[in-house]
Amino acid sequence: MEEKLFDIKTGYASPRNPIALASMAGITDSRFASRFGNAGLVVLGGYNLDELTNEAARKEINRGRSEFVSDNPMEFLEKELEAAKGITTIAVNVRAASLEPFIKAGEIVRKYGAILEINAHCRQPEMTALGAGEALLKDIPRLCGYIVEIKKTGVVLSIKTRANVVNDVELAIAIEKAGADIIHIDAMHPDGMDIGVIKRVRNSTGLFIIGNNSVVDFESAKEMFSHGADMVSVARAVSSNPGIINQLVIDISSFQSMTGWYNAPKHICGGGDLRALAFCCLPVKPCALHGALKQAGLSAEEFMKIKMDFARETPIEYGEGTCFGSMTWCCKITKPCFLRDGALTSSGLSDVEYMRIKKRLSEYILKHRKTAKKN
């Protein structure tokens, strides 16, 4: 059997690639989504699950906004899931004014092997007045209570958040503890997109992260990936450039084929998250490594031991001619270096194999961190 290019998994969901279409109320229904079957994930909705949120959506429509409304929300949800069957992995972004509709929706969505996404993002006043959308961010205990109960349905659960509304690290830690699987972060910031929020959440939790906001091309997608996103999602850019999803899938697939680690972090000194400790040098000079080690609760000696223990009996233990005599301490494959490339050739190791070992090394280091996953 041909090996899968990406190995992406969250609960029972296995998106085939890390590019998602994000939800846009009044636009992203099953019909619209059918044009994006090459995406790894399509988020339908936002759908309104009860009378109150449907009524609120009608008011929004009256003042010119686009919304999906229905008199029979659960029937509508099921019909949409039925129509979207087979497109790709499906998530459904939903709003409700109380817990019960979320639970009903969780049961339906679970039946279809899809993902339920709680909309804790919408800031339309008609919704927030009901305690829906962004109001949930400002009431973390209620949001977490919902998560605990919804997870009892067995559904894979995503929380769509807007950054810089509350403390994003505290929020992410709380929703992970409550049992959510995914955090879908709109990295919005008053001055533009806040890439730092992706890194902070990556360093603080083991949540599956979908990074969102202002992804318009491969460069902007890569920025999200290299700060810790497992997937990236695109909303507005799809309207001006419907081919963008397809192009991103082509670009990230080719990057993955060449490098073996599509969301490899930037080096620590380049602003990367803690996974990048796998690319750090021997701790022999004053540099950003020491701050990162402090964050991970590791002394320089412990860090050296962890890396050397892992590397023993792997091909990266070797590295004659490299800066530190072992590829354990070598840089990312995308950083050009003829010394490392020479060592790779001597070891018969391909670029992809090298990066896969570095990925495992990063997981090993983070498993041994001594601080709670806190920033």
Ligand SMILES: Cc1cc2nc3c(=O)[nH]c(=O)nc-3n(C[C@H](O)[C@H](O)[C@H](O)COP(=O)(O)O)c2cc1C
């Ligand atoms: C017209 C429109 C409708 C939206 N509706 C929703 C929604 O129902 N639920 C939601 O979580 N986000 C919604 N969003 C937010 C997007 O999913 C996305 O988070 C935001 O647009 C930033 O991503 P982008 O820069 O790729 O557009 C909507 C955005 C737009 C432009």
Ligand code: SF4
């Ligand atoms: S150890 Fe090397 S890669 Fe790591 S932060 Fe320092 S200079 Fe950068």
Ligand code: SF4
């Ligand atoms: S040999 Fe090259 S890849 Fe290895 S640590 Fe030195 S500069 Fe980085």
